[in-house]
Amino acid sequence: MTDLTPAGAAALDAIDPLAGFRSAFVHDDSDPDLIYLDGNSLGRLPTASLDLADDVLRRQWGRRLIRSWNEGWFETPQRIGDRIAELVGAGPDEVVLADSTSVVLYKAAVAALKARPGRTRILTDDLNFPSDIQVLRAAAEAAGPDHEVVVLPTDSIHGPVAGLADALVGQGGADVALVSLSHVAYRSGWCWDLAATTRIVHEAGALVLWDLCHSVGVVPIDLGAADADLAVGCTYKYLNGGPGSPALLYVNADRTELRNPLRGWYGSDDPMGFGFDAGPADGASRFLTGTPPILSTALVEPGVDLTLEAGMDRIRAKSVALTERFISLADLHLAPLGFEVRTPRDPGQRGSHVALFHAEAQAVSQALVNEALVISDYRPPDLVRFGFAPLYIGFTDVDEAVRRTVDIVESGGIDRWRGVQPVVP
Numbered sequence: 001m002t003d004l005t006p007a008g009a010a011a012l013d014a015i016d017p018l019a020g021f022r023s024a025f026v027h028d029d030s031d032p033d034l035i036y037l038d039g040n041s042l043g044r045l046p047t048a049s050l051d052l053a054d055d056v057l058r059r060q061w062g063r064r065l066i067r068s069w070n071e072g073w074f075e076t077p078q079r080i081g082d083r084i085a086e087l088v089g090a091g092p093d094e095v096v097l098a099d100s101t102s103v104v105l106y107k108a109a110v111a112a113l114k115a116r117p118g119r120t121r122i123l124t125d126d127l128n129f130p131s132d133i134q135v136l137r138a139a140a141e142a143a144g145p146d147h148e149v150v151v152l153p154t155d156s157i158h159g160p161v162a163g164l165a166d167a168l169v170g171q172g173g174a175d176v177a178l179v180s181l182s183h184v185a186y187r188s189g190w191c192w193d194l195a196a197t198t199r200i201v202h203e204a205g206a207l208v209l210w211d212l213c214h215s216v217g218v219v220p221i222d223l224g225a226a227d228a229d230l231a232v233g234c235t236y237k238y239l240n241g242g243p244g245s246p247a248l249l250y251v252n253a254d255r256t257e258l259r260n261p262l263r264g265w266y267g268s269d270d271p272m273g274f275g276f277d278a279g280p281a282d283g284a285s286r287f288l289t290g291t292p293p294i295l296s297t298a299l300v301e302p303g304v305d306l307t308l309e310a311g312m313d314r315i316r317a318k319s320v321a322l323t324e325r326f327i328s329l330a331d332l333h334l335a336p337l338g339f340e341v342r343t344p345r346d347p348g349q350r351g352s353h354v355a356l357f358h359a360e361a362q363a364v365s366q367a368l369v370n371e372a373l374v375i376s377d378y379r380p381p382d383l384v385r386f387g388f389a390p391l392y393i394g395f396t397d398v399d400e401a402v403r404r405t406v407d408i409v410e411s412g413g414i415d416r417w418r419g420v421q422p423v424v425p
């Protein structure tokens with residue numbers, strides 16, 4: 001039996017092999033009570049990023065000026081991509097940093113559609129990030145007037161495993177060019193079986209494009225073993241790369257037929273030849289377009305280093321333990337107050353965040369942020385999301401977040417925050 005008392009949490013923190021990583025991140029001394037459960041939206045700032053930013057600005061840009069392109073800048077998207085490749089089971093040259101997730105998703109989706117001529121359908125599900133669906137629709141539009149995006153319905157918690165299999169083998173299955181899914185769903189935290197899903201997509205003759213935004217750095221991923229075709233993902237969530245840091249893009253080395261629909265000099269085999277007819281660069285680099293944003297690209301590295309040092313096995317073990325504990329405590333203390341767990345209870349089917357339903361989720365979320373100093377977030381119309389980043393969240397934080405949530409509801413905090421809605425909820 002798990003000890004769900006504060007003493008039980010303290011005991012787990014005392015033997016946590018990742019506890020030391022907490023001090024590798026900046027914490028605001030003037031806000032010691034803050035509990036940050038939104039690392040699934042924006043990760044914390046690694047302390048190493050402070051020195052790196054200083055070096056990139058003062059020395060690399062300030063003193064070395066344009067010479068820095070020959071002193072490491074030019075290879076930055078590939079060099080850090082190769083480090084991320086170690087986290088996602090990819091090989092050298094299969095991962096680059098570029099653009100934003102939305103933009104590389106578009107490039108990847110158009111490339112996949114063009115590689116399956118005669119097939120006109122993209123399959124996704126309604127757990128997918130809404131912006132992804134907008135991007136996929138734009139990609140379908142770019143590929144031709146007969147192309148369409150089919151959004152499979154779900155129970156809003158679990159992925160449509162049977163529905164996807166049916167759609168691939170049933171009527172219209174032979175029209176499917178591409179299946180694009182979020183590995184971990186942004187709302188419910190549902191986690192697809194990446195290998196099994198990739199297999200059935202391939203059996204149907206289609207390509208697969210994974211969105212790893214909510215899984216990279218917190219869920220073990222082996223794109224190579226799964227033989228996945230394409231993947232994209234944010235680096236500013238569990239990889240702690242900083243607000244708006246560039247996305248990761250994975251392109252399977254064997255899929256040489258995939259072509260960047262937005263070609264430009266940085267994705268060519270001769271960027272400094274200034275010719276009109278340069279061919280594509282090797283590997284995932286062919287999906288680059290223009291000059292990479294060096295400041296934000298360089299700052300992705302410290303968070304990736306910390307994740308590699310901690311190791312995905314230890315990160316995953318702690319992530320499961322944190323979410324298990326939060327769910328147990330939510331059942332015990334929050335269910336009587338109108339909360340309901342809306343995340344898969346099977347740890348094998350979830351990532352590292354937990355969504356709780358509450359009829360007044362918006363007011364709960366605002367009260368938590370503004371009065372209880374528990375930074376979570378609100379996803380309309382009725383979910384509060386709690387993200388557990390194993391590198392800097394402990395078991396005591398979990399217990400304390402639940403205790404403060406109980407307190408904020410029982411003390412009437414909800415009444416004070418009804419209708420208050422900041423730009424970013």
Ligand SMILES: Cc1ncc(COP(=O)(O)O)c(C=O)c1O
Pocket residue numbers: 100101102103129131132182186211213214234244
């Ligand atoms: C699952 C998922 N996909 C795509 C995106 C879009 O990323 P970006 O705005 O960096 O393009 C996000 C952003 O939060 C996301 O969570």
